[in-house]
Amino acid sequence: VADHPLEALFRPAGIAVVGASRTPTKAGYQILKNLVDVGYPGALAPINPAGGEILGLPSRPDLSAVPGPLEMVVMAAPAAATPGVVGQMEARMAARGDIRAVVCSAAGFAEVGSEEGRRWQEQLAGFCRRHGIRLLGPNCVGVIDVEARIDTTFIADTSHLPGGISFVSQSGAVGAWLLMSWTAAPAGGVGFHRFLTVGNMADVDIIEGIEALGADPGTRVLGMYLEGSPRARRLVEAAGGVAVRKPVVALKVGRTAEGAQAAHSHTGSMAGTDALYEGAFRQFGLVRAASIGELSDTMRAFDSLPLPAGNRVFLYTQAGGPGIVGVDAMAATGLFQPAVIGPAAREALRRVLPPIASICKPEGHADITAAALAGHHVDGLEVVLRDPGVDAVVFITVATLFLDLEDMARRMLDLLARLRGEGIEKPLLPVILSGNWVRPARGVLEKGGLPTYDSPEAAVRVLAALTRYAAFRRRAGPGGGR
Amino acid sequence: VADHPLEALFRPAGIAVVGASRTPTKAGYQILKNLVDVGYPGALAPINPAGGEILGLPSRPDLSAVPGPLEMVVMAAPAAATPGVVGQMEARMAARGDIRAVVCSAAGFAEVGSEEGRRWQEQLAGFCRRHGIRLLGPNCVGVIDVEARIDTTFIADTSHLPGGISFVSQSGAVGAWLLMSWTAAPAGGVGFHRFLTVGNMADVDIIEGIEALGADPGTRVLGMYLEGSPRARRLVEAAGGVAVRKPVVALKVGRTAEGAQAAHSHTGSMAGTDALYEGAFRQFGLVRAASIGELSDTMRAFDSLPLPAGNRVFLYTQAGGPGIVGVDAMAATGLFQPAVIGPAAREALRRVLPPIASICKPEGHADITAAALAGHHVDGLEVVLRDPGVDAVVFITVATLFLDLEDMARRMLDLLARLRGEGIEKPLLPVILSGNWVRPARGVLEKGGLPTYDSPEAAVRVLAALTRYAAFRRRAGPGGGR
Numbered sequence: 001v002a003d004h005p006l007e008a009l010f011r012p013a014g015i016a017v018v019g020a021s022r023t024p025t026k027a028g029y030q031i032l033k034n035l036v037d038v039g040y041p042g043a044l045a046p047i048n049p050a051g052g053e054i055l056g057l058p059s060r061p062d063l064s065a066v067p068g069p070l071e072m073v074v075m076a077a078p079a080a081a082t083p084g085v086v087g088q089m090e091a092r093m094a095a096r097g098d099i100r101a102v103v104c105s106a107a108g109f110a111e112v113g114s115e116e117g118r119r120w121q122e123q124l125a126g127f128c129r130r131h132g133i134r135l136l137g138p139n140c141v142g143v144i145d146v147e148a149r150i151d152t153t154f155i156a157d158t159s160h161l162p163g164g165i166s167f168v169s170q171s172g173a174v175g176a177w178l179l180m181s182w183t184a185a186p187a188g189g190v191g192f193h194r195f196l197t198v199g200n201m202a203d204v205d206i207i208e209g210i211e212a213l214g215a216d217p218g219t220r221v222l223g224m225y226l227e228g229s230p231r232a233r234r235l236v237e238a239a240g241g242v243a244v245r246k247p248v249v250a251l252k253v254g255r256t257a258e259g260a261q262a263a264h265s266h267t268g269s270m271a272g273t274d275a276l277y278e279g280a281f282r283q284f285g286l287v288r289a290a291s292i293g294e295l296s297d298t299m300r301a302f303d304s305l306p307l308p309a310g311n312r313v314f315l316y317t318q319a320g321g322p323g324i325v326g327v328d329a330m331a332a333t334g335l336f337q338p339a340v341i342g343p344a345a346r347e348a349l350r351r352v353l354p355p356i357a358s359i360c361k362p363e364g365h366a367d368i369t370a371a372a373l374a375g376h377h378v379d380g381l382e383v384v385l386r387d388p389g390v391d392a393v394v395f396i397t398v399a400t401l402f403l404d405l406e407d408m409a410r411r412m413l414d415l416l417a418r419l420r421g422e423g424i425e426k427p428l429l430p431v432i433l434s435g436n437w438v439r440p441a442r443g444v445l446e447k448g449g450l451p452t453y454d455s456p457e458a459a460v461r462v463l464a465a466l467t468r469y470a471a472f473r474r475r476a477g478p479g480g481g482r
Numbered sequence: 483v484a485d486h487p488l489e490a491l492f493r494p495a496g497i498a499v500v501g502a503s504r505t506p507t508k509a510g511y512q513i514l515k516n517l518v519d520v521g522y523p524g525a526l527a528p529i530n531p532a533g534g535e536i537l538g539l540p541s542r543p544d545l546s547a548v549p550g551p552l553e554m555v556v557m558a559a560p561a562a563a564t565p566g567v568v569g570q571m572e573a574r575m576a577a578r579g580d581i582r583a584v585v586c587s588a589a590g591f592a593e594v595g596s597e598e599g600r601r602w603q604e605q606l607a608g609f610c611r612r613h614g615i616r617l618l619g620p621n622c623v624g625v626i627d628v629e630a631r632i633d634t635t636f637i638a639d640t641s642h643l644p645g646g647i648s649f650v651s652q653s654g655a656v657g658a659w660l661l662m663s664w665t666a667a668p669a670g671g672v673g674f675h676r677f678l679t680v681g682n683m684a685d686v687d688i689i690e691g692i693e694a695l696g697a698d699p700g701t702r703v704l705g706m707y708l709e710g711s712p713r714a715r716r717l718v719e720a721a722g723g724v725a726v727r728k729p730v731v732a733l734k735v736g737r738t739a740e741g742a743q744a745a746h747s748h749t750g751s752m753a754g755t756d757a758l759y760e761g762a763f764r765q766f767g768l769v770r771a772a773s774i775g776e777l778s779d780t781m782r783a784f785d786s787l788p789l790p791a792g793n794r795v796f797l798y799t800q801a802g803g804p805g806i807v808g809v810d811a812m813a814a815t816g817l818f819q820p821a822v823i824g825p826a827a828r829e830a831l832r833r834v835l836p837p838i839a840s841i842c843k844p845e846g847h848a849d850i851t852a853a854a855l856a857g858h859h860v861d862g863l864e865v866v867l868r869d870p871g872v873d874a875v876v877f878i879t880v881a882t883l884f885l886d887l888e889d890m891a892r893r894m895l896d897l898l899a900r901l902r903g904e905g906i907e908k909p910l911l912p913v914i915l916s917g918n919w920v921r922p923a924r925g926v927l928e929k930g931g932l933p934t935y936d937s938p939e940a941a942v943r944v945l946a947a948l949t950r951y952a953a954f955r956r957r958a959g960p961g962g963g964r
Contacts, residue, residue, distance in 0.1 A: 025884050107853060112838045154883055171803020173852065173880045177916040180881060184918035225803055253806040256813035258820075258844065265843045266802040291939050292807060292915075320748040321653020321707055324735040325774060331738035338740075356594045361747045362740065370655065371589060398655045399662060401636055402507050433774075434659040436666035436918070457773050 006204065006212035008100035008134055010145040010194060012072035013042050015152070016063055018085050019077030019106075020046030020054050027105055027154035028076035031142070032057070034151040038160055041149055045070065063088040064095060071100045074152050075124075079108030079138070082120040086127050093131050102128055103152045104137035110200050111139050111266075125202040140199025141172035144179075146192060147218060153195075159183040163191020164220025164303040168209035171266075172197045174225040174251070178296060186439045187446035190300055193218045207231060207238050214242030223299040226252040227263040232276060240284025244476050247302040247469050249287045251295040252277050285472035287465045294461055300451045301462045306425040307470035310391040312339040313463065314384045315365050317396035318372045318403075322433060326394055326456030327365065333464045338364025339390040345383050352379040370400050374408035382415050385426055392426055392467070394459050398433040405432065405441035413448040427466055429459040488686065488694035490582035490616055492627040492676060494554035495524050497634070498545055500567050501559030501588075502528030502536050509587055509636035510558035513624070514539070516633040520642055523631055527552065545570040546577060553582045556634050557606075561590030561620070564602040568609045575613050584610055585634045586619035592682050593621050593748075607684040622681025623654035626661075628674060629700060635677075641665040645673020646702030646785040650691035653748075654679045656707040656733070660778060668921045669928035672782055675700045689713060689720050696724030705781040708734040709745040714758060722766025726958050729784040729951050731769040733777040734759050767954035769947045776943055782933045783944045788907040789952035792873040794821035795945065796866045797847050799878035800854045800885075804915060808876055808938030809847065815946045820846020821872040827865050834861040852882050856890035864897050867908055874908055874949070876941050880915040887914065887923035895930040909948055911941040 015035060021028035032046055036055050045066040046059040053059065060066050063073065070092065075085055093099060102124070109121040121138055128135040136143060142152035146160045158179040169175040175197040182190035194216065196209050206229055213219045222242050229235045239248050254260035255274045281288050287302075289295035313336045317323030330336045340363050341349075349359045354371040357380075368380055377397060384390055399405055416428065430445060431453045432438045442452040453459040497517060503510035514528055518537050527548040528541040535541065542548050545555065552574065557567055575581060584606070591603035603620055610617040618625060624634035628642045640661040651657040657679040664672035676698065678691050688711055695701045704724050711717045721730050736742035737756045763770050769784075771777035795818045799805030812818045822845050823831075831841045836853040839862075848866070850858055859879060866872055881887055898910065912927060913935045914920045924934040935941040 027883065030883050107851065108838050113840075156883055169803070171801070171806075173801030173915070174803040176882070177801070177804065177880055180919040181915070181917035184916065184921075227803070227806065251807075253803070253810055255810045258813035259806050259810035261844045262806045262809040262847060265840055265847075266806060266849065292804065292937055319653070319655030319659075321651070321656040321709070321735070322659065322774065324653075324709065324741050324744045324748060325733075327744040328735055328737045328741035331740035356590050358595075358747055362743045365744060365747075367748065369589065398659055400658070401509060401512050401638055433655070433663070434666065435663035437662040439666075455774055 004212055004215055006134060006208065008071060009103070009136055009143050009196070009204070010150065011148050012101055012150070014069040015040065015042060015072045015074060016045040016047050016066050016070055017074045017076060018047045018063070019075065019081065020048050020059055022054055030154040030156055031074055031076055031105065031152055034153060038149045038151045043067070043069070063092045068096055069098050070096070071098060073099055073102045074142070075102065075104040075106055076154070077106060079106050079117060079120050082124055086123055089127060099131070099133055101134045102136070103140065103142050104135065104199070105140060105142055105152070105154060107139045109138040110202070121200060121202050128203055135203035137199035138202060139172070141175050141197040144195035146194070153179070155179055157183065159189030161189040161191040163193060164218070165192040165223060165299045166194040166213040166216065166219035166221070167192065167223045167299070168196045168198065168206065168213055169225040170198055170206055170227040171225050172199065174292065177292060181296065185446065186443035186452070191303070205229065207235050210235070210238045210242065214238070219246065221247050221249065221299050221302040223249045223295060225295070226250055227266060228254055233280070236277065236280035236284055236286070239286050240280070243285040247287060249289055249295060249298045249302065249465070250281065251289045251292060285469060285476060287469055293458070297451070297453065297458055297462050298465045301466060304449055304451050305427040305466065307473070308392040308427050308467050311335055311467050312337050312389060312391045313364065314339040314341070314390045314393045316368070316381060316384055316393055317366070318368045318370060318377065319396050319398040319433065320367050322396050322398065322431070322456050323365070323367055326396055326431070326460060329457045329460035330394070333460065335464050335467055338362065339387070340364065341384065341387040341389050345387040348383045349380055352376065352383065373402060374404050374411060377408050378411040378415050381412065385419055385424060385428065390426065392463055393428045394431065394456065394463060395428060396431040396433070396456055399438050405438055406444050409441045409444035412445065413450065416450065427463065429453060429463055431456050431459045486694055486697055487616060488690065490553060491585070491618055491625050491686070492632065493630050494583055494632070496551040497522065497524060497554045497556060498527040498529050498548050498552055499556045499558060500529045500545070501557065501563065502530050502541055504536055512636040512638055513556055513558055513587065513634055516635060520631045520633045525549070525551070545574045550578055550580055552578070552580050555581055555584045556624070557584060557586040557588055558636070559588060561588050561599065561602050564606055568605055571609060581613070581615055583616045584618070585622065585624050586617065586681070587622060587624055587634070587636060589621045591620040592684070603682060603684050610685055617685035619681035620684060621654070623657050623679040626677035628676070635661070637661055639665065641671030643671040643673040645675060646700070647674040647705060647781045648676040648695040648698065648701035648703070649674065649705040649781070650678045650680065650688065650695055651707040652680055652688055652709040653707050654681065656774065659774060663778065667928065668925035668934070673785070687711065689717050692717070692720045692724065696720070702728055703781050703784040704728060704730045705777060706730070706732045707777070708732055709748060710736055718759065718762035718766055718768070721768050725767040729769060731771055731777060731780045731784065731947070732763065733771045733774060767951060767958060769951055775940070779933070779935065779940055779944050780947045783948060786931055786933050787909040787948065789955070790874040790909050790949050793817055793949050794819050794871060794873045795846065796821040796823070796872045796875045798850070798863060798866055798875055799848070800850045800852060800859065801878050801880040801915065802849050804878050804880065804913070804938050805847070805849055808878055808913070808942060811939045811942035812876070815942065817946050817949055820844065821869070822846065823866065823869040823871050827869045830865045831862050834858065834865065855884060856886050856893060859890050860893040860897055863894065867901055867906060867910065872908065874945055875910045876913065876938065876945060877910060878913040878915070878938055881920050887920055888926050891923045891926035894927065895932065898932065909945065911935060911945055913938050913941045
């Protein structure tokens with residue numbers, strides 16, 4: 001793994017930023033700042049002909065002046081600067097031969113469709129090919145490795161909490177969306193491992209990105225945004241090769257003919273017919289997300305929750321109406337059975353829940369009512385999670401005057417830790433209504449490692465993905481460590 | 483309208499709160515506090531046998547001691563107190579005869595299924611029937627009229643911005659969810675007019691709620707959460723009677739057999755087969771929301787946006803990938819045509835957008851690219867909105883380092899005001915990615931009266947609802963003022 005061909009992108013020794021700038025709204029400033037802020041452990045060299053310091057680092061007039069080692073060059077200068085930068089890199093390779101990876105963040109290359117854009121891209125790609133240098137982009141947002149403390153993106157102030165999710169994207173905007181929305185999440189971040197946007201794919205393409213992250217032991221969940229590839233079959237096979245070992249979640253656009261046409265115009269990808277992808281996704285056990293939000297929710301759940309042992313789900317709700325929304329959503333999947341709990345568990349629920357609670361009417365359902373306090377929520381939940389007839393729990397609550405949601409959140413985390421200590425691990429999906437109103441309580445749960453949901457439908461979609469993937473893995477048999 | 487039978491619920495002269503309390507976590511405290519906080523203009527009487535002041539108001543030992551007028555009694559005392567409260571109300575009616583409405587917030591009545599619960603409910607309902615008093619509940623969250631400054635709910639610190647949405651709910655939790663998530667919205671609230679939860683429907687039922695809000699001239703959009711009714715046909719006819727004059731948006735649960743069973747268990751409603759509702763909804767031009775979030779988004783859009791004149795939609799995006807997600811979502815509805823703009827507009831876009839922008843490839847689509855600054859966003863948008871071939875615009879942008887989103891938001895509002903001054907009014911649906919990261923910019927737009935969306939799919943769902951309803955109204959012909 002250490003010498004996987006893309007390791008140079010994630011673990012370079014020494015980085016130069018060409019087009020480094022003192023202007024905070026320029027990519028050439030922000031890339032350098034991100035590398036400084038994450039504490040990149042290698043040598044950082046801003047390249048700027050005007051000289052002077054940038055962010056406390058001495059800038060160099062060109063690449064030849066970088067002391068080295070210099071394994072990565074990040075190109076933030078405009079596309080028109082490409083011939084000059086390639087010239088510098090040629091000289092550096094002749095003199096030192098140390099560059100192993102180029103990340104080209106600038107746009108204005110082949111994606112524009114102009115003659116000169118194509119020429120610059122080919123000049124850059126040709127240089128890299130000749131020297132065995134790996135090229136990411138052009139027109140990409142860049143690469144992050146949380147553990148290795150590298151962030152070549154130009155997105156400001158994103159959080160870098162460690163986790164098991166790695167994400168590869170054929171859209172910089174989708175990648176940026178993910179990083180920013182995670183940073184703005186209730187817990188102030190969502191843990192992840194590696195992040196890669198492939199841009200114009202002049203060298204490193206989406207398939208190689210999938211293979212590299214799939215082979216990476218720090219990646220527990222592989223997520224991707226896909227527009228397509230001329231090698232569609234190869235793409236799904238690469239993803240399928242990963243899915244026998246770890247969950248793969250994909251948002252694949254071009255579902256419609258119109259979307260496919262737009263994808264082609266965007267990155268020149270051949271989207272292929274959606275039916276081909278859909279069938280292959282199912283065959284290879286890939287999880288398909290229907291929206292950007294679902295993609296994020298599903299990746300997070302796979303990284304944080306145990307897989308369910310079966311499809312028997314208990315819906316435990318303090319909110320009547322939203323509970324029915326959840327029942328509808330579960331039934332519409334055609335995937336779940338109501339979890340029938342035993343007589344002792346029913347009796348225990350009657351004992352710990354408010355007297356007006358509705359228990360097992362219908363089966364697999366408890367409405368603990370708005371009279372429920374934090375203790376009721378968690379005591380009843382314990383009964384349900386302990387019952388051997390329950391594979392997973394969807395939990396729904398809405399803020400009330402009487403309910404201390406943060407206290408409930410802390411007690412819920414305690415309960416899960418206690419059960420884990422006894423070997424009881426089942427997916428619990430807490431829906432905490434309503435929106436930002438309940439952000440503090442959601443923050444407590446998410447900081448404690450338990451993702452939360454803002455609608456019953458969102459939780460059910462995620463549980464459906466966990467349940468389908470668990471069934472796939474059981475069918476596929478042991479295919480490697482997860 | 484002034485003497486519509488439910489006006490006593492929205493405009494009572496004098497309110498007593500039975501079970502008023504000094505304990506902030508009690509409903510009997512919060513209801514009184516909400517009435518004080520919204521500035522209820524009539525006399526407020528806390529009823530508490532212990533006497534003393536509550537929230538600066540002298541409490542009375544019982545209803546007979548309230549000076550009056552006393553048109554509404556809010557019951558916050560436990561269900562077991564019902565016989566005593568009914569006795570007090572009997573005495574009050576004998577002596578003064580001024581009570582016109584009762585809101586019973588307490589739970590523990592017929593919904594529990596207990597013998598005594600049913601008896602208390604029947605005792606309360608029977609008393610109200612005999613005296614021609616309208617009863618809301620029991621087991622309801624209550625009533626709000628923003629203009630009349632009444633709020634009998636026990637939900638703390640919700641915002642009461644004026645607007646045209648009225649909402650009636652068969653679930654207190656869904657109603658509470660709406661109020662809290664609106665309060666936590668980027669603009670610090672969402673304008674609405676009236677709010678009603680019908681609880682156990684011992685007297686006022688969902689049908690009468692629909693009729694009352696439908697007849698109310700301050701209600702421009704009628705939203706509802708429905709579990710069902712024994713008079714299903716009557717229910718959809720009542721809603722249909724409103725829909726010829728103003729948009730009606732419904733989240734109807736019990737879509738599945740399992741959901742219908744849960745609904746029956748929750749409020750005893752006969753959910754009816756979903757196919758019946760679905761067919762009737764279509765026949766009567768009712769807009770069906772598929773989720774709680776979509777319900778809120780759709781109501782807000784109807785209250786804030788003009789209806790589209792047709793189905794020709796331009797997708798204007800700064801973010802390539804999310805733009806394709808939007809194209810897919812639009813195409814999947816089977817409802818829209820790409821808006822083909824004229825040669826002059828194409829030329830104008832080429833002039834005002836960044837050189838690398840992709841214009842009308844495919845038709846009805848522009849990718850202005852991440853190079854776009856605030857001015858690019860808004861200048862190009864103006865070109866598109868002015869083109870006579872465009873009925874509606876879905877606008878997508880993701881925060882970048884170079885883009886001042888709040889400046890863009892202010893310019894966008896200016897543009898819309900200018901166009902409105904020239905008689906150009908078309909629905910514009912701005913998708914501002916990513917989540918809370920862009921809350922300030924979304925706040926600017928929403929304070930300016932333009933709802934925003936956090937995913938392309940959400941915007942497309944809302945535009946589909948506007949487009950379908952506009953077509954229904956055109957087919958139905960002029961059916962009253964909107």
